[in-house]
Amino acid sequence: MSNLAVTEDKANLAAVTERVPSGTALYHQVVDHLYDEAALLDSLDLRTWQKSFTEDILYQAPVQLTARKSERLPKKRQMMHLYENYFSMELRIHKVVDTAVCWAEEPRSRTRRLITNIRVWKTAVENELAVVSYFLIPRNRFEAHDYQLLSGERQDRFRLVDGELKLARREIILDMSVLSMPNLAIFL
């Protein structure tokens, strides 16, 4: 897995154990879930998406920096573009879904979440899966002739609760230090 993100609570994650190979039923359950999730996000059905969160969800996107491997970085805290919990996700979803004044998404963007390179592992915690995937999101606003493009990697933890996958943690590793879009009013 990528080690680009250095967040203080990363150490608290359960260790990854065996790989869940493609072709297995569990692997395909994860793939189907990620595709369904992409469809919900692209169609702005955020209330349905929200039902797939655990209550202790952490959802965050650390700021990326260009650095030379021969040099250490100055010591400071990890900055985030997104640093969310269940409560703040509810506020965000409320703003987009229930108000007409979310001007960063009103009129809404056209988006297409392309999710690929999906890898799945079991972890030391029973029923908790580590899932890594890549994403490419073209976002189109107003009558722009081009896209605001964002690519990156999701490092997820899903829990199987009554046979359903629930998102407990999503760390989003963005491939840009200066983001190509003026805001993150969309979910990744």
Place this chain on the structure above:
Amino acid sequence: MDIATKSIRTLSSGKTLDDLVRRETREVSLEVMSNEELYQWELENLFGMGWNLLGHESEVPDANDYVVRPMGEDLVIVARDREGKIHVSLNVCPHRGMRVALGEEGNTAVHKCIYHGWAFRTNGDFIGAPVEKEQMHGNICSKAELGLKKARVELYGGLIFATWNHEGPSFEEYLGEAKFYFDMLWNRTDNGLEVLGPPQKVSIDCNWKCSGEQSGGDGFHTLTLHRWLIEAGLFRSDGDDPTDLAPAMYGINVTANGHNARCIPIEGTFDIAKKMDASSMSLDERLEKLPPPGIHKELVPQLRKNLSEAQLELLVKAAPQVGGIFPNLNFLFVYAPQPDGEVLGAMAIHIIVPKGPDRSEFWTWMFTEKDTPEETKQKMLRNAVQQVGTSGLIEQDDTDTWPHISLASRGYKGRRDITLKYQAILGENKPEGWPGGGKVFAGFSKDDTQWEWWEAYYAAMNKAYD
């Protein structure tokens, strides 16, 4: 500046600064948001010869730490030397123009250009080039002449400012009477502020002044663009209709030299303060129950030590919560009530970085006081990221507005016939016993301080440098 002062500069189209910034009617031609020639003047007069915010000293805590930062479209190395002094040098090799420091941040005692190997100290001095005896740098220029170009640097409250103007006013002179107010934010504790991490950076397809003029103290946009604050119940509103006018529009706006601050009484902003009946509290009670934004209660004794009584009273009753330093710095040091009743503060500073007439970068630093308890720091970071900057629920709506203004300024009719209007005038109106200087506008926040931003723009642009 006297309105009788006339423009000494003319664009190749024949238009003067007076045609663009119309001081008698307080209008600005929309053309300023896209004119390439004007943009080149700005790079020289504002970002070259003016003071630029580059970061905070806590970003380079150790010897040889550096960050690469913009002064207009020039990139500079901001480095701490072994004695602890901070230097700012142009990140361009004087040999063949290559970028010297390649990272956005790093730590090195020697900045060595990867192209031909010229090497420089943290203060920009030229050390030498490979194969010293063959003298790659020739014998026409001395080594002393071949260092990186050095900027003039001043630290204010730990914030690092720099300019290429080695003769102009000091940063303190530049702040003028605004310093009294800014000291309440940046010079109020024993150990000062520290960044909560590197800045967030996003790219916006807009002219930098779309953000710049807003940072001059645009109060009106809160009512519509930030309507969500009222609809979500975060901002107090009077009456049964939650969309009633927010009392947060009333306060005291101050300005000096184009810098500004909006001093907003907390009871006008948040329901939580209204319920506590903050207006009847003594100064000590307020300090105890509603400390100023960003101040943990353990730090209250430090406020008493570092601020004058007049500053302390103003900070507690009507803290400068938003404002700007001309031309491209915008700050928010706001109360941040939490669902559990705790009142945190969110402290952020933005700069808008010019990247051509039609593109900018928007940078956001988030701060805490250095002596804040560790657990609170992490909470403050989480809260600030949720409210301001890239994804901030409040600020996400600003950045999507500006590109439309830039686009409009490219149309024939828009450029020619539309003006930005600053004609809502409250007028100078200093309350009895007001402790600070500058121009003071007490009442409903109108266009007064934003117009002062354009007056500062006119004054700074109406100069010719060699």
